[in-house]
């Protein structure tokens with residue numbers, strides 16, 4: 001019975017003759033493939049299902065990945081002008097802002113990490129840079145949302161341990177509060193760099209520099225531009241966890257490119273080039289993007305399958321912001337798009353995207369999920385995004401309005417969180433007491 005089930009489950013793979021034969025030079029070819037893959041992404045959307053929440057994807061997808069996915073669908077619009085999902089993107093990004101318009105919605109805030117909040121903040125700055133449809137005047141604005149994430153994370157900069165850095169987790173009740181890592185600090189760095197370029201406000205440039213300096217000092221960014229995963233405050237950040245993830249490299253790479261574009265500084269030019277060269281060395285095989293840490297032995301978890309898609313996205317930004325990098329980046333993203341499209345022929349719909357692009361011999365590998373689909377979408381639309389994205393700033397077309405104080409009007413989050421947890425514990429104690437009382441009574 002069990003083996004029959006396995007057979008039936010694997011059956012669609014026999015139907016998978018070939019994925020898309022993508023021609024990255026042909027706009028309609030890329031558009032068509034990206035459209036189908038984007039539709040496939042929405043098969044994981046929870047908001048269409050009965051009882052589902054707007055802006056969320058089906059479990060086991062975490063909240064952060066939804067923010068990343070809306071940015072991916074925004075890029076669909078920016079690469080082709082196809083606005084099919086624009087209303088959904090806008091509604092979702094506004095539904096999840098939370099009670100204080102800071103991407104800390106109470107449904108998720110107890111488990112939320114700084115990196116989670118930052119991925120939504122990055123989606124918000126993407127919307128501002130795209131001059132994406134502005135929310136109504138009584139709703140929070142894209143720039144304001146990005147500023148609110150930035151301002152709160154500035155307040156979480158922690159000089160008490162390791163001379164600086166932001167912790168992975170926001171509340172001390174979550175495991176990972178002792179960890180300072182490159183995804184958190186790299187995302188904060190990129191957000192600061194993009195706010196600097198969008199607004200022209202030098203405070204953001206200073207913060208970006210500060211985070212970058214500390215990232216080198218603590219050892220996240222090595223002198224050859226390798227980006228390591230993180231370090232623990234328990235030993236004063238004296239030993240580094242050296243795992244190398246695609247998206248961490250991409251976060252710093254694009255952040256450096258935004259600062260280069262904004263400042264024109266040769267230092268940021270050198271750094272941008274350094275990150276690009278290192279990423280090409282580490283994360284491409286036969287010119288196709290992959291996730292070395294876990295892809296070959298199939299050990300990537302649900303989150304990790306999405307990471308390489310973000311590197312593709314960040315390489316597009318990098319080529320835009322530092323146009324001298326385009327000749328290097330473009331051919332790699334073209335070959336990656338071709339390979340990813342060939343892996344999109346699985347599942348019952350025949351358009352589910354697999355995870356392994358370069359080594360699975362041009363077909364679906366049987367893997368599927370939000371991460372696989374999002375990575376493939378980013379990879380497939382990258383050739384068109386490279387051509388058509390226009391990254392505005394506040395004076396050359398970006399109309400989103402901001403508030404430098406956004407995110408600072410409510411009590412600090414760690415305090416609010418402590419109170420919340422205490423209240424929750426009170427309830428649990430109350431319920432236990434009632435149950436005991438009833439037991440005693442009868």
Ligand SMILES: *[C@@H]1O[C@H](CO)[C@@H](O)[C@H](O)[C@H]1NC(C)=O
Pocket residue numbers: 023024025334
């Ligand atoms: C795309 O066009 C360029 C310039 O014509 C060419 O060099 C390149 O080989 C083409 N790429 C693919 C994948 O067809």
Ligand SMILES: *[C@@H]1O[C@H](CO)[C@@H](O)[C@H](O)[C@H]1NC(C)=O
Pocket residue numbers: 035036038039082083084
């Ligand atoms: C836009 O993309 C959707 C798929 O997401 C597709 O169904 C639709 O035909 C596209 N519209 C145009 C005008 O190409």
Ligand SMILES: *[C@@H]1O[C@H](CO)[C@@H](O)[C@H](O)[C@H]1NC(C)=O
Pocket residue numbers: 053054095096097098105107
């Ligand atoms: C929070 O959860 C409740 C109950 O599931 C749901 O109705 C509501 O829409 C959620 N809010 C957000 C912002 O996700």
Ligand SMILES: *[C@@H]1O[C@H](CO)[C@@H](O)[C@H](O)[C@H]1NC(C)=O
Pocket residue numbers: 161162163236237
């Ligand atoms: C912790 O490390 C920082 C540098 O990263 C150093 O300045 C500080 O003195 C160290 N503190 C302790 C207690 O070792």
Ligand SMILES: *[C@@H]1O[C@H](CO)[C@@H](O)[C@H](O)[C@H]1NC(C)=O
Pocket residue numbers: 197198199200393394395396
């Ligand atoms: C926006 O970019 C233009 C060039 O495209 C530049 O002249 C202007 O100074 C920039 N604005 C800000 C606020 O940096």
Ligand SMILES: *[C@@H]1O[C@H](CO)[C@@H](O)[C@H](O)[C@H]1NC(C)=O
Pocket residue numbers: 206207209210213
């Ligand atoms: C970053 O480091 C450089 C050189 O080490 C220094 O000149 C600069 O002032 C530092 N920037 C900040 C914001 O700390």
Ligand SMILES: *[C@@H]1O[C@H](CO)[C@@H](O)[C@H](O)[C@H]1NC(C)=O
Pocket residue numbers: 292293294297299
């Ligand atoms: C998978 O491969 C990576 C890199 O070679 C290794 O670090 C990791 O431990 C492996 N994981 C499993 C589950 O085999």
Ligand SMILES: *[C@@H]1O[C@H](CO)[C@@H](O)[C@H](O)[C@H]1NC(C)=O
Pocket residue numbers: 261320321322323324390391392
């Ligand atoms: C800076 O970005 C703009 C796009 O906004 C781009 O046109 C320009 O070429 C970039 N500057 C450099 C030096 O690459």
Ligand SMILES: *[C@@H]1O[C@H](CO)[C@@H](O)[C@H](O)[C@H]1NC(C)=O
Pocket residue numbers: 359360361
């Ligand atoms: C791909 O094809 C090669 C030879 O053509 C074979 O050795 C390899 O096992 C195949 N890989 C997979 C994942 O099927």
Ligand SMILES: *[C@@H]1O[C@H](CO)[C@@H](O)[C@H](O)[C@H]1NC(C)=O
Pocket residue numbers: 131134396397398399
């Ligand atoms: C940006 O959006 C505003 C408001 O919708 C609009 O008036 C303006 O024309 C747009 N700018 C560009 C460059 O598209």
Ligand SMILES: *[C@@H]1O[C@H](CO)[C@@H](O)[C@H](O)[C@H]1NC(C)=O
Pocket residue numbers: 201202203204404405
């Ligand atoms: C620049 O940003 C800082 C930090 O958010 C803020 O305090 C300051 O008011 C801003 N300056 C302007 C001119 O908006």
